[in-house]
Amino acid sequence: MKWIDKYSFKNNPFLLAFVISLVGSLPLGYLNVIGLQILVEQGHVAIVSFIFGIIAIEFFVLKIVSFAANWLVNQKKLLLAIDVFTILFFLSIALYFMSNINNNESFSVSQLQFAKYPFLLGVVLNGLNAIQWPYWSGIYIYIFRTNSLKTTKKANYIFIIGALIGTGLGMLLFAYTGHYILVENNIEITQYLNPAFALLFLILTSIQIVKMFIHQNKIVKERNTTRL
Template sequence: MKNIAKFSFIKNTFALGFFISLMGTLPLGYLNVIGLQLLLEKGNWATTFFILGIVFIEFFVLKIASLAAKWLVEQKKFLLFIDIFTIIFFSSIAFYFYFNIGNEKNFSISKLQLVQFPFILGLVLNSLNFMQWPYWSGMYLYLFRTEKIKPNTRQNTIFIIGALLGTFVGMMLFAQTGNYFLINKKALIGKYLNSIFTLLFAGLALIQLINMFRKRRKVKLI
């Protein structure tokens, strides 16, 4: 929220949506990792359709969050479920890669049946991305309270369009940058991918676990 305040000069609603979504998309996450691996194995078109599937689901998330932001933020049990599900989800992936360390072959996105339909793969994976609900609900609550956006107006529609484009650009930028370093720079990390993914998803699970305890502690103090 503080970062948004620093960029209060952004009066254009489209630019505001684009900026917020881009900043939320660029950090390393499992959707970005899958998008990168899809680019490495299947090329640009598959990655494009994968991201479009993600954007399609995000459109409905933004619509619902803009209508029910206050209600969603107040649902403590729902937020706790999201935290627990995310920790289990990331931990399961980390264990999968951990038990495959030392195998001759690293995980390949091609092993997934849905990879033949990257748009549907994007739909499914982003439907499981429950973390976006508290993120966008909290963001909307802040934007409404500071009157940067007015609910149920054309202004919100423009904001959503900017946010969707920000997600697309952010994910594509991450994938293309990763492709540049892994392929064009010929980085020799292929045989270490399982170890890297183990540390990545274990780290994401740990961060989520720490955040969950911090939130519970704040609630108790209040």
Template sequence: MRIIQNIAVGFTVSFLGSLPLGFLNIVGLEVYAELGLESLVWYILGVIFIEAFVAYYTLIFANQLVQNKKLMKSIEIFGVFFLLLVAFIFYQKSSDTVHGESYLDSYLQWPVFGIGVFLSCLNFLQIPFWLAWNLYFLNGNYISIYKRLKFYYVGGTMVGVFFGMLFIIYFLDKIHKQIAFLTDYMIPVIIPVFFVFMAGFQGYKVHRKYFSNKIALDEKETD
């Protein structure tokens, strides 16, 4: 049961996390449009080759952080501001979105697997992304990393990234004439609102976990 749960949790968060119109998906769309499905598969494999290491090592690091309650409190509070920062970045970067064809031609001169590896290395945002989610899953006991179970979780995340990117790239290719419309609304509106909502939810959890109990104890001591 734990194996299935680890795979399902890893798959779900990585699949959904792969859907936003980030630069990895934009490059993947160009690869698919110019070189076809086989090249796209190799590109995505290059992306997840790096992401597998990031997901695994942030999972191990997260497990160590769980043991440090004071540090955990600081990280969870920081997570609220981090989510707000991500929302702001998506909103700001929406004005920098490039429209038009073949603006990534220089990348297509490389082996597509290498393109995926290189761009995934530049995707520094995946580090706090995986660290935050791994901490959340470990704190909530949604996953177990006992012995080999952690590999099922990481494997699930990689399968989720693969099919998530494949789905969104294929979908965007089919409606390529509407990409500008989607970009105008998804990046500056939908994604920032989502992260603001997540920040509010995280703030509520932090308050309930660290501050509401303290207030209750102080009231009892006063009585």
């Protein structure tokens, strides 16, 4: 996050949040991949509705985290539980898709219970995205400690609005860029979803395991330093 220091956004909380959220929402992730399939299968209105469901939960998370960031990052056992839950969540989904790789029928969003209600689907999926709590807590603590964001209600509300718009725009860019690539190359997305999702969630699981071990090693070193 050194780029935050390099490009000062102190007087522009909207732009600060927008850039952070846009950059964070563009990488390949399961919400983006599902959003792409919703666009392909259900169209423009459905993807917008899905994204509104995503940012509805993000608004809830940001409101709480903005007041409780310092408390949350100091709850070592809670953060460990979040890490473990995220790993098990990603791994269980990866195993599900791995078990269906050889099936003739590929995964489709329409198979999900809430598929007819994209907004509700976005709410449920992002509600299960536990990793966003420590992620946004770390962001808030960093920008507060570096004075990149003023600690006023007005600045925080503007920051939250910028974050929500950044997330929405980032997901739309991913979905429509992916849709354009699929259409231009006549690629049938459903043919590759089972192995693609299996690989994606295995990668996400591995990344989360590495991050958990790094975090736990950091805690151990801090304890040893304190004892000395």
